[in-house]
Amino acid sequence: MKTPRVGFQGELGAFSQEAARRLLGETIKVVPFQRFEEVFRALDEGKTDAAVIPIENTLAGSVHENYDHLLRFNFRIMGETNVRIVHNLIVAPGVRFRDLRRVYSHPVALNQCLDFFAHHPGIEKVTYYDTAGSVKMVMADNVRDAGAIASEVAAAIYGGTILRREIEDDRQNYTRFFLLNGKRRVPPAVHAAKKWKTSLVFSTPNVPGALFRAMSAFALRDLSLTKIESRPLRGKPWEYLFYLDFIGREDDPKSQNALMHLTEISDFLRVLGTYPRGD
Amino acid sequence: MKTPRVGFQGELGAFSQEAARRLLGETIKVVPFQRFEEVFRALDEGKTDAAVIPIENTLAGSVHENYDHLLRFNFRIMGETNVRIVHNLIVAPGVRFRDLRRVYSHPVALNQCLDFFAHHPGIEKVTYYDTAGSVKMVMADNVRDAGAIASEVAAAIYGGTILRREIEDDRQNYTRFFLLNGKRRVPPAVHAAKKWKTSLVFSTPNVPGALFRAMSAFALRDLSLTKIESRPLRGKPWEYLFYLDFIGREDDPKSQNALMHLTEISDFLRVLGTYPRGD
Numbered sequence: 177m178k179t180p181r182v183g184f185q186g187e188l189g190a191f192s193q194e195a196a197r198r199l200l201g202e203t204i205k206v207v208p209f210q211r212f213e214e215v216f217r218a219l220d221e222g223k224t225d226a227a228v229i230p231i232e233n234t235l236a237g238s239v240h241e242n243y244d245h246l247l248r249f250n251f252r253i254m255g256e257t258n259v260r261i262v263h264n265l266i267v268a269p270g271v272r273f274r275d276l277r278r279v280y281s282h283p284v285a286l287n288q289c290l291d292f293f294a295h296h297p298g299i300e301k302v303t304y305y306d307t308a309g310s311v312k313m314v315m316a317d318n319v320r321d322a323g324a325i326a327s328e329v330a331a332a333i334y335g336g337t338i339l340r341r342e343i344e345d346d347r348q349n350y351t352r353f354f355l356l357n358g359k360r361r362v363p364p365a366v367h368a369a370k371k372w373k374t375s376l377v378f379s380t381p382n383v384p385g386a387l388f389r390a391m392s393a394f395a396l397r398d399l400s401l402t403k404i405e406s407r408p409l410r411g412k413p414w415e416y417l418f419y420l421d422f423i424g425r426e427d428d429p430k431s432q433n434a435l436m437h438l439t440e441i442s443d444f445l446r447v448l449g450t451y452p453r454g455d
Numbered sequence: 456m457k458t459p460r461v462g463f464q465g466e467l468g469a470f471s472q473e474a475a476r477r478l479l480g481e482t483i484k485v486v487p488f489q490r491f492e493e494v495f496r497a498l499d500e501g502k503t504d505a506a507v508i509p510i511e512n513t514l515a516g517s518v519h520e521n522y523d524h525l526l527r528f529n530f531r532i533m534g535e536t537n538v539r540i541v542h543n544l545i546v547a548p549g550v551r552f553r554d555l556r557r558v559y560s561h562p563v564a565l566n567q568c569l570d571f572f573a574h575h576p577g578i579e580k581v582t583y584y585d586t587a588g589s590v591k592m593v594m595a596d597n598v599r600d601a602g603a604i605a606s607e608v609a610a611a612i613y614g615g616t617i618l619r620r621e622i623e624d625d626r627q628n629y630t631r632f633f634l635l636n637g638k639r640r641v642p643p644a645v646h647a648a649k650k651w652k653t654s655l656v657f658s659t660p661n662v663p664g665a666l667f668r669a670m671s672a673f674a675l676r677d678l679s680l681t682k683i684e685s686r687p688l689r690g691k692p693w694e695y696l697f698y699l700d701f702i703g704r705e706d707d708p709k710s711q712n713a714l715m716h717l718t719e720i721s722d723f724l725r726v727l728g729t730y731p732r733g734d
Contacts, residue, residue: 388670
C-alpha cells in the first residue's frame with residue numbers, strides 16, 4: 177500500500193501536521209498548502225489522498241471558511257482529533273536564553289504569549305509569516321541572538337532546541353481537526369471507537385420556532401448534541417445555517433429516523449460525515 | 456458633558472475604532488489597548504467610559520475570549536453594530552502603483568487579499584504587527600516603494616492615499632461589535648430602535664434534551680433566536696456553555712417569562728445586555 181499523501185494548510189510543523197499524525201499515524205506523506213481552498217482542491221483533483229483541516233478552536237471559534245469548503249466539495253469527514261495548542265520557545269542548538277534579544281513568530285502566537293514577553297522586557301517580539309516558518313528561518317540562518325515560537329513538531333522537524341515549553345498565556349487553547357478522505361480511502365488510525373459522531377449542516381424556513389422543531393428531531397429520540405451553532409447567511413437577513421454534531425452513527429436506525437424527521441423540517445440538509453469520536 | 460473615552464483593542468485606525476464611531480458618533484476620545492483584557496480592565500477601573508469589542512466575525516466565528524471577559528467583568532451590552540471588513544491598499548501621497556515592490560500588513564489581512572497578490576506577482580507581501588500600524592509606519596518613514604493594507608479609517612488617520620479599494624478576496628467578511636458601558640453611562644447614538652435584542656449565556660444540566668427544553672422557553676413564546684452556539688467547557692467533558700441572542704427587550708413581559716422559565720431549566724444564566732438591534 178502506498179504511503180498516503182495528506183494535505184494541510186501551513187508550513188511543515190504546523191499544528192495541522194500534528195493532527196494528521198494523530199489521525200493517520202507516522203507513515204504519511206504530508207503536503208503543505210498556503211490556503212485552505214488549495215487543500216480541498218488538491219484532494220478533489222487526486223493530488224492528495226486525504227486532508228486534515230481545523231474546524232474550530234476553543235479561543236477563536238468555528239472556522240467558517242472550512243464549513244464553506246465542506247459544503248462546496250463533497251468529501252466525507254472520516255475522523256476528528258483535538259490538539260492542544262502549545263507554544264514553545266525554540267532556538268538553534270547552543271543558543272542560551274540570556275543570548276536572546278528577539279523572538280519571531282506569527283502574530284497570533286506572539287499575542288498568545290504576552291505574559292512571557294511581559295516577564296522578559298529585554299526580548300523583542302518580531303512578527304513572522306508562520307509559526308513553523310519562523311523556526312525554519314532561525315535554523316537556516318543559524319541565528320544566535322533570536323528564537324522562534326512554534327510547536328514541538330516544528331522544533332523536531334527543523335532541529336531546533338526547545339528552551340521554554342508552554343509559554344502560552346491560556347492553556348485552554350485547543351483546536352479540533354477533521355480528517356477528510358478523497359477518492360482513495362484512508363482509514364483513521366483508531367478503528368475500535370465505541371462512540372461515533374455525526375456532523376451536519378442544515379437551514380430552516382424563516383418562521384418562529386423552526387430551529388426548536390428541528391432540534392426536536394434529536395431530542396425526541398434521546399440523541400445528544402455536542403455542537404449547535406447558528407451562522408447568519410449574509411445578504412439573506414433572517415436566514416441561518418446551523419452546524420450540528422450529535423453522538424451516533426449515521427446508519428443507526430435512531431439516527432436515520434432523526435435525519436428523516438429533520439429533512440421534513442429543514443430547507444436544506446447535508447450530512448458531512450460520521451466518524452469515531454476523537455479524544 | 457465630557458467627551459467619552461472609549462477603549463478598544465488595536466492601533467488607532469483599527470476596525471474597532473470604526474465600530475466605535477458608528478455606535479457613539481464622532482465626538483469620542485478613543486483609547487487603544489494591546490489586549491482585550493486591558494480594554495475590560497480599563498473600563499472596570501474607570502479609566503475609560505465605554506468599550507467597543509468584536510464578538511463575532513462571519514469568517515472566523517465567535518470571539519470566545521470576549522465572552523469570557525463579559526462573564527468575568529459585569530458590564531452590560533449597550534449596543535451592537537456590524538462592520539464590513541474592507542481591505543485597502545494604502546500608500547504615502549505621490550507613490551504610484553508601479554512603484555510598489557512590497558506591501559505590509561497583518562498576516563490575517565494579507566491572507567485575505569491573496570487574489571490581489573496573485574495578480575501582481577511583482578509585489579511582495581511583508582508581515583507587520585497590525586493593519587493600521589503598517590499604514591502608520593509607511594507614512595512615518597515616507598516609504599516610496601511599499602504600501603500597506605488597512606481600513607479607510609487608518610488611511611484617513613495617518614494621511615495615506617488609497618490606491619486600490621476592496622482588495623479582499625471575500626466580500627462576506629463582517630465583524631459584529633458590542634458597545635459596553637462602565638459606571639458612567641454612554642448612550643448609543645441610535646435611540647429610536649424599533650427592534651431590540653437580548654444576549655445571554657447559560658449552561659444546562661448534562662442530560663439528554665436539556666438544550667431542547669431550554670429552547671422551549673423561547674419557542675413556546677414565539678421569541679425569535681438570532682444566535683445559538685454551544686461551547687464545550689474544557690476539563691468538563693459533556694458540559695457546555697450556550698450563547699443565545701433573541702429578538703426582544705429584556706423587560707418585555709414575554710422576555711421576562713422566557714428568562715424565568717430558562718432559569719428553572721438551566722444551571723447557570725447570565726443576561727449580558729439588552730440593546731437596540733444593529734444594522
